Amino acid sequence: MELTSSSHTSLAGNLASIAFTFGEALVTLFAYLAHDWLLLKWIISGYFALILPYLYFVPESPYWLFSRKNYNQLEHCLNKIATKNGRTRDQWHPYYIKLIQDPDIAARQVKHAARTTKEKFLRHVPLLIPCGLIGFVAMLLYVKISYGLSAMNDAVSPYWNTIIGAAVEAIGYSKFVVSC
Template identity: 60%
Template sequence: MELTSSSHTSFAAGLSLVAYPIGECLFTAFAFVARDWLNLKWLTSAYFLLTVPYLYFIPESPYWLLSRKKYDQLESALRKIAKTNGRKEIEWHPYYTKLIEETTIPKKTTKTLIRRKREKILQYLPKLIISGFIEFVTMLLYTEISYGLGAKNEAVSPYTNFIIGAAVESLGYLIAGLLVITLLGRKYSLITFLLLTSACVFAIPFTIGSCPIVGTIISQIGKMAISGAVAVSWLYVPELFPTSMRGLANAIFVFIGSFGSILAPIVDTAVGDKYRRIAFYVYAGLTLLLTGLITTLPETRNRSFDDGEEHDDITLLNDNAEFKN
């Protein structure tokens, strides 16, 4: 997403997420052909290796190069991007020169830099905690709805069930891509998807046993909703942080979210059929709690990835002036 402007971020994120269920369909085809878990792993590993050379052609993030003051590499990357997009040098190089002049900051002492870094981490600590909780809850529910409930549906074959789930997931990603560019923005689109997910999770225990068809429909709506929530969160969370902190934020985001994916099957096995309804109530409650926490976060629509970095640069300039005085 850092390779695009703020006006195209939603499209880039949506395109990458829609490709994920396409991969799920391909994985299903591999499983159907392999019929053995070891052969399936060989097939998926070989396919993954085919995609590695593509990374060679992807340029480094201009925002990251700017934040690290790697101006020579930044100019080279921008020139390559401009050439690919058919832009003349006069159309972008004057703006690049002006940007470098405005963001050039005198060197500071190590002590002052450490202090500013510590202050920045403390400033964004609440957002880091909430971001981790967002990924934990969304991946917990995504895993439970996508694979936990899907495995219990014996009406169709597991291959067909996986394909249907991928189609529903694609729909969730597409709807998310449309909602985030409306007045709802990122924040309220995420809240909308989470509220719909909570309602579906709360209703599933009442219908899945007595009326399987209705329960299946509600669970698929729930999967669409949680897929939309995942899509928006992966777009929303990186935009909450400046470039210099985005790597750390994404690492915490993914790391804590992995515990949600791990916990879902453990809880599903531990509670059994007797207490599964209570587990779903807890899931619904966690989703509502998460929704309340998200209301404290800012909206990021139409905000460039480097906005926070510009603010930090201004602060550093002021601090440097004070240090000299």
């Protein structure tokens, strides 16, 4: 979520939730193909080994670089961010210099951001209540389908139970995205 702008953070978080349900279905497919827990463990480990090199390309967080006082890397990272956002060096660099000269600015900004976040939260409570209810209903449906279908041993395969539960969970997440 750190790789997105603040205006897209909720979308990225919800996409991560939907990707989680896709992962549930994928692990279910692996389990169906493996039929053995040890083989399943090796399949999942191989899958992660294929994805692991991606971490090399994920940049460090500017906040982490600032907290570690890696100012050269921080400047380079901020320059890349500014370039992606169509900003010139003249637009952001004076603020960077001011931040480096007076690190207390960051602490004051965090306090102000916390106050602003609380105010925003209180304004959005009327919207959060229906979103929470939709999430609650989606969770009830997921639990009902997952555990209710597993009680019918002969009717539906446990693999299909998990896939159906993941699909219902994904629908619940997508309704949450649409409603919020």
